[in-house]
Amino acid sequence: xxxxxxxxxxxxxxxxxxxxxxxxxxxxxxxxxxxxxxxxxxxxxxxxxxxxxxxxxxxxxxxxxxxxxxxxxxxxxxxxxxxxxxxxxxxxxxxxxxxxxxxxxxxxxxxxxxxxxxxxxxxxxxxxxxxxxxxxxxxxxxxxxxxxxxxxxxxxxxxxxxxxxxxxxxxxxxxxxxxxxxxxxxxxxxxxxxxxxxxxxxxxxxxxxxxxxxxxxxxxxxxxxxxxxxxxxxxxxxxxxxxxxxxxxxxxxxxxxxxxxxxxxxxxxxxxxxxxxxxxxxxxxxxxxxxxxxxxxxxxxxxxxxxxxxxxx
Amino acid sequence: xxxxxxxxxxxxxxxxxxxxxxxxxxxxxxxxxxxxxxxxxxxxxxxxxxxxxxxxxxxxxxxxxxxxxxxxxxxxxxxxxxxxxxxxxxxxxxxxxxxxxxxxxxxxxxxxxxxxxxxxxxxxxxxxxxxxxxxxxxxxxxxxxxxxxxxxxxxxxxxxxxxxxxxxxxxxxxxxxxxxxxxxxxxxxxxxxxxxxxxxxxxxxxxxxxxxxxxxxxxxxxxxxxxxxxxxxxxxxxxxxxxxxxxxxxxxxxxxxxxxxxxxxxxxxxxxxxxxxxxxxxxxxxxxxxxxxxxxxxxxxxxxxxxxxxxxxxxxxxxxxxxxxxxxxxxxxxxxxxxxxxxxxxxxxxxxxxxxxxxxxxxxxxxxxxxxxxxxxxxxxxxxxxxxxxxxxxxxxxxxxxxxxxxxxxxxxxxxxxxxxxxxxxxxxxxxxxxxxxxxxxxxxxxxxxxxxxxxxxxxxxxxxxxxxxxxxxxxxxxxxxxxxxxxxxxxxxxxxxxxxxxxxxxxxxxxxxxx
Numbered sequence: 134x135x136x137x138x139x140x141x142x143x144x145x146x147x148x149x150x151x152x153x154x155x156x157x158x159x160x161x162x163x164x165x166x167x168x169x170x171x172x173x174x175x176x177x178x179x180x181x182x183x184x185x186x187x188x189x190x191x192x193x194x195x196x197x198x199x200x201x202x203x204x205x206x207x208x209x210x211x212x213x214x215x216x217x218x219x220x221x222x223x224x225x226x227x228x229x230x231x232x233x234x235x236x237x238x239x240x241x242x243x244x245x246x247x248x249x250x251x252x253x254x255x256x257x258x259x260x261x262x263x264x265x266x267x268x269x270x271x272x273x274x275x276x277x278x279x280x281x282x283x284x285x286x287x288x289x290x291x292x293x294x295x296x297x298x299x300x301x302x303x304x305x306x307x308x309x310x311x312x313x314x315x316x317x318x319x320x321x322x323x324x325x326x327x328x329x330x331x332x333x334x335x336x337x338x339x340x341x342x343x344x345x346x347x348x349x350x351x352x353x354x355x356x357x358x359x360x361x362x363x364x365x366x367x368x369x370x371x372x373x374x375x376x377x378x379x380x381x382x383x384x385x386x387x388x389x390x391x392x393x394x395x396x397x398x399x400x401x402x403x404x405x406x407x408x409x410x411x412x413x414x415x416x417x418x419x420x421x422x423x424x425x426x427x428x429x430x431x432x433x434x435x436x437x438x439x440x441x442x443x444x445x446x
Numbered sequence: 447x448x449x450x451x452x453x454x455x456x457x458x459x460x461x462x463x464x465x466x467x468x469x470x471x472x473x474x475x476x477x478x479x480x481x482x483x484x485x486x487x488x489x490x491x492x493x494x495x496x497x498x499x500x501x502x503x504x505x506x507x508x509x510x511x512x513x514x515x516x517x518x519x520x521x522x523x524x525x526x527x528x529x530x531x532x533x534x535x536x537x538x539x540x541x542x543x544x545x546x547x548x549x550x551x552x553x554x555x556x557x558x559x560x561x562x563x564x565x566x567x568x569x570x571x572x573x574x575x576x577x578x579x580x581x582x583x584x585x586x587x588x589x590x591x592x593x594x595x596x597x598x599x600x601x602x603x604x605x606x607x608x609x610x611x612x613x614x615x616x617x618x619x620x621x622x623x624x625x626x627x628x629x630x631x632x633x634x635x636x637x638x639x640x641x642x643x644x645x646x647x648x649x650x651x652x653x654x655x656x657x658x659x660x661x662x663x664x665x666x667x668x669x670x671x672x673x674x675x676x677x678x679x680x681x682x683x684x685x686x687x688x689x690x691x692x693x694x695x696x697x698x699x700x701x702x703x704x705x706x707x708x709x710x711x712x713x714x715x716x717x718x719x720x721x722x723x724x725x726x727x728x729x730x731x732x733x734x735x736x737x738x739x740x741x742x743x744x745x746x747x748x749x750x751x752x753x754x755x756x757x758x759x760x761x762x763x764x765x766x767x768x769x770x771x772x773x774x775x776x777x778x779x780x781x782x783x784x785x786x787x788x789x790x791x792x793x794x795x796x797x798x799x800x801x802x803x804x805x806x807x808x809x810x811x812x813x814x815x816x817x818x819x820x821x822x823x824x825x826x827x828x829x830x831x832x833x834x835x836x837x838x839x840x841x842x843x844x845x846x847x848x849x850x851x852x853x854x855x856x857x858x859x860x861x862x863x864x865x866x867x868x869x870x871x872x873x874x875x876x877x878x879x880x881x882x883x884x885x886x887x888x889x890x891x892x893x894x895x896x897x898x899x900x901x902x903x904x905x906x907x908x909x910x911x912x913x914x915x916x917x918x919x920x921x922x923x924x925x926x927x928x929x930x931x932x933x934x935x936x937x938x939x940x941x942x943x944x945x946x947x948x949x950x951x952x953x954x955x956x957x958x959x960x961x962x
Binding site for chain 1: 486487488489490491492493494495496497498499502503505506507509510513514515516790794795796798799800801802803804805806959961962
């Protein structure tokens with residue numbers, strides 16, 4: 134494991150009064166990847182990010198950046214860039230001044246302000262007061278602040294919130310390109326669909342615990358689970374042939390079947406042998422959202438229990 | 447892990463469409479290395495070198511301050527308001543010129559103290575050592591502290607060196623010198639009374655006697671600066687009648703001159719001074735104030751005199767301080783500003799960005815305190831200086847204040863220190879309570895309430911209140927010592943500084959322990 138450009142979270146635990154917000158979290162965020170940090174609102178995502186940034190103090194465990202706690206970083210803004218809250222800027226201050234004080238505090242040259250404003254597309258609004266910004270512009274300003282120190286580790290809390298479709302596309306591209314440069318990028322979201330096409334790796338959080346720590350491709354493969362969709366004019370015979378060969382077959386509509394338990398090549402073979410006509414055979418690809426549902430079905434008991442506890446309280 | 451995408455290279459920014467990503471110079475090499483090991487070369491910042499210094503942190507906090515237009519405007523308004531109030535104060539002040547004696551404010555006596563050098567003095571030059579004897583046969587006056595007796599003094603100059611042996615209607619005989627000390631007292635001695643004052647070199651000694659035969663020593667003083675030829679003669683004084691009416695929100699003082707009349711006989715001066723023997727002169731300054739002397743016989747006189755000699759009991763207005771009263775308005779603005787400076791960061795979550803950039807809580811607090819203290823201090827000093835420069839000349843006569851006077855200059859610069867300290871105090875309180883409205887109240891109440899209450903409380907309680915609360919800091923603005931002066935200027939400021947230090951230390955401890 135590289136000492137640089139990683140976030141290491143070990144046995145992190147944080148309680149606010151009677152509420153356990155983060156309950157024994159352990160994970161690693163690696164360089165060169167976009168790591169999605171997913172979970173419903175209140176799952177402990179923001180708390181974890183605050184703990185990583187040394188803003189809150191953990192009750193147990195540690196969060197390390199390149200092997201060191203945040204408070205011991207020599208030049209924090211050039212080691213970790215974070216956007217926690219897009220509205221964390223004084224409304225009467227201009228975007229440029231907001232980034233300028235940050236640059237001064239971080240020991241960064243003032244020209245970085247102009248560079249990151251260009252990078253996030255806010256150059257023309259640089260002298261406007263932040264109070265007049267749309268949520269999308271504030272997100273961009275927050276991202277500019279995170280990029281200011283050109284850090285190898287980036288943390289974005291819900292960056293897609295409030296962005297228009299063009300902005301969403303932009304941020305996906307940005308996340309991908311940042312990771313491609315070898316940076317570790319941690320992006321939190323309460324909607325799995327927001328991370329579609331941008332995350333490489335997923336950390337799924339529920340009520341302060343880590344439910345899953347997996348690669349996106351593995352997750353999709355697992356969720357797709359060898360389902361094949363078959364379109365045929367002769368539904369009855371196809372079902373009979375495939376069922377006899379040991380497949381589980383379900384009928385979707387008049388001419389579509391889903392087949393599981395048999396690889397696609399074997400299905401083609403069998404249909405050919407028995408001269409069953411078919412017009413389409415497709416491997417079914419689960420969406421990330423479906424995969425997430427699949428995944429969290431395992432945690433359903435836990436979720437249901439949690440729900441009850443919440444209702445009861 | 448399967449997270450790595452084969453297609454993703456340095457040019458991946460293209461699918462985002464929008465802004466190009468600043469990529470490190472070595473970006474291409476990284477792509478090539480992707481096959482080895484974990485498949486990724488970790489990124490290294492182009493700005494990884496160096497360490498953010500405290501200077502940068504100060505610039506950061508200064509940038510925060512100057513980039514919120516309404517904060518800068520508030521500060522300017524505070525300065526303007528302070529000066530305006532001074533102008534109004536100066537314009538509305540009508541001072542009755544006190545008839546009792548003169549106001550030797552620039553007499554060279556200790557700058558903090560105002561002195562009085564009134565009364566009537568009838569004298570002859572006394573070359574070298576000698577002795578003056580006389581009997582006070584009668585003393586009439588309305589004041590317990592009316593004085594009749596003998597005096598040796600350096601010259602006519604106001605506030606000059608002197609020693610006076612005087613009988614009083616209510617307090618016996620005393621030997622008094624300078625403007626702060628009493629060299630000896632005989633409380634039981636009453637008029638009529640024989641008095642004798644001798645000079646030997648620099649030492650002046652006083653005696654009193656009921657019969658002119660058996661003398662008792664009252665005391666003796668060492669008068670440095672007494673010239674070879676001094677003035678020696680008879681002296682009558684009567685302090686002003688003063689009524690002080692204290693109430694919430696202020697005080698009203700009425701001060702009226704009074705007169706005393708005394709009759710002397712057996713007046714003998716040894717050695718008799720040469721050609722001028724028997725030539726008694728009135729002190730020119732006291733004639734102007736209504737004093738007079740009548741010769742009743744070869745060695746008998748009647749003197750009338752008004753005004754007193756000695757330390758001013760401090761009923762006179764502290765006109766410089768009154769001018770600087772407007773700094774209260776500036777102070778309220780500065781407190782609000784200091785509270786918002788930090789409070790707005792907590793309210794909007796910006797404090798997290800501040801701490802993310804500078805994880806050291808102490809450094810952040812120190813930088814904020816330095817910038818706020820300097821900004822508020824500069825504003826305070828500028829406002830006070832402008833107030834004195836613009837409004838000072840509008841005051842009449844004795845009340846006129848100028849920056850060239852030591853105490854006034856101290857009060858002006860002290861106003862800057864006062865506002866600076868209060869700003870830092872407000873910052874500390876905000877860090878403790880994290881709630882702007884509560885913080886403003888917590889800072890302003892202990893500063894203002896003692897001042898408001900002071901007028902209505904018994905003098906003793908009012909004094910302690912102004913010694914022990916942060917309001918003691920206002921003492922730095924006093925330029926004369928008054929009857930109700932509770933604490934010295936620097937001691938008062940030190941009390942405020944103490945409170946500020948304690949609050950700041952508590953704020954630091956709290957910031958370190960608490961979640962941001």
